[in-house]
Amino acid sequence: MPIPAPNLYPPFNILRLSHIEFGVTDLAASRAFYVDTLGLQVTDEDDETIYLRAMEERGHHCLILKKKAQASVDYLAYKVFSEDELDKAHDWFAAQGHDVAWVTRPYQGRTLRTHDCFGAPMEFYFKMDRLAPIHQQYALYKGVKPLRIDHFNCFVPDVDKAVAFYNRIGFRVTEYTEDEETGRLWAAWTHRKGGVHDIAFTNGLGPRVHHTAFWVPTPLNIIDLLDLMATTGYVGNIERGPGRHGISNAFFLYILDPDGHRIEIYCSDYQTVDPDLEAIKWDLKDPQRQTLWGAPAPRSWFEHGSLFDGVEPVAATLKATPIVAP
Known part of the structure; x- marks a missing residue:
């Protein structure tokens, strides 16, 4: 089956992938793996959640670890080009019959939650808290x-x-x-x-x-x-x-x-x-x-x-x- 021609004018403008939320059963074990071994940087944490970013990233997080009874993935997230694109995305998904909801996420502005053609949860946002650059803080480079x-x-x-x-x-x-x-x-x-x-x-x-x-x-x-x-x-x-x-x-x-x-x-x-x-x-x-x-x-x-x-x-x-x- 031939692949479709590139769609250069989609109904809303996605810039890139952004982050993923993992459900993890042992937060301390996951922290040891992602922080101490791989070298991701903690941007916030408490007893239930750890937010992580990589060395070149200015956004608050690229990975969220959430303590849960069973391991899972909550959603895949994408950044859009502007606030207006969020409204376009909301209307497009709703018109396709997909569930849509505005959800509150820490360190983000308006966030749209919906799902793809298989039911896999997707989230879209435009604004995320910006952090100071750390790509030249070489003492932080680990793993x-x-x-x-x-x-x-x-x-x-x-x-x-x-x-x-x-x-x-x-x-x-x-x-x-x-x-x-x-x-x-x-x-x-x-x-x-x-x-x-x-x-x-x-x-x-x-x-x-x-x-x-x-x-x-x-x-x-x-x-x-x-x-x-x-x-x-x-x-x-x-x-x-x-x-x-x-x-x-x-x-x-x-x-x-x-x-x-x-x-x-x-x-x-x-x-x-x-x-x-x-x-x-x-x-x-x-x-x-x-x-x-x-x-x-x-x-x-x-x-x-x-x-x-x-x-x-x-x-x-x-x-x-x-x-x-x-």
């Missing part, structure tokens, strides 16, 4: 030295449907995987900010979050993190990598937090600013699609994901199978 949040990847039961929906709100496809036998999409990478992706979609039981990615300066930062994790009790949390993706050309590592939320540490992909840039097509059976070099992905990478709070996932409609490590 893998995360610079910024880069993207989300979600399992969805129908990637063609996901691409069609997100295309309507302006997400452009940069690369995609097609199943040769059916002509359907098995995975797709879509963006707003001019990188390879703000959100990607992988065929599978969904909607669920596959991973959240953070950009780091160099591959050597990833090697340093591996040494740190291997000697501080986290060697079992290393799931896949290091290696280089065929799609995106990124140097990568996949790790699991104490609750099983998957994190990708990521660098060295490319820009895709031109609105008429042609998407790159990959065949599902191409072994260099997922791994240009490095070990193939383990089965857990295709099956394990984080549930959205209150959203029941459904089975994928495409039964095609990628290359899986033995």
Whole structure:
């Protein structure tokens, strides 16, 4: 099935992905992982919640850890171009029959909560509290030295449907995987900010979050993190990598937090600013699609994901199978 032409004039203007809220069962264990090991910076915390940002970010947070009885994801959040775009988004989602609500979020202005075509919760805002820059406070750089949040990847039961929906709100496809036998999409990478992706979609039981990615300066930062994790009790949390993706050309590592939320540490992909840039097509059976070099992905990478709070996932409609490590 061909991918849709880029929608250059969507009904409202999304700038980029912004942040994600994880439900975590042990706040102290999650803090030790994200702050002491990965190196994210705490911007506020109490007994129930921790707000975190990466080193180059000026917004108050890119990740929220919320203490809950069960691990989950509450929502994926996006920043829009202006206050007016929030009203346009509200009216568009309401016209499509989606639930819409204005919600109150700390450190943010007006925030719209709704959901995508699979029921996955989405939030949109324009204004977030700005913090002083810390990118030159080198004494603060710890762990893998995360610079910024880069993207989300979600399992969805129908990637063609996901691409069609997100295309309507302006997400452009940069690369995609097609199943040769059916002509359907098995995975797709879509963006707003001019990188390879703000959100990607992988065929599978969904909607669920596959991973959240953070950009780091160099591959050597990833090697340093591996040494740190291997000697501080986290060697079992290393799931896949290091290696280089065929799609995106990124140097990568996949790790699991104490609750099983998957994190990708990521660098060295490319820009895709031109609105008429042609998407790159990959065949599902191409072994260099997922791994240009490095070990193939383990089965857990295709099956394990984080549930959205209150959203029941459904089975994928495409039964095609990628290359899986033995």
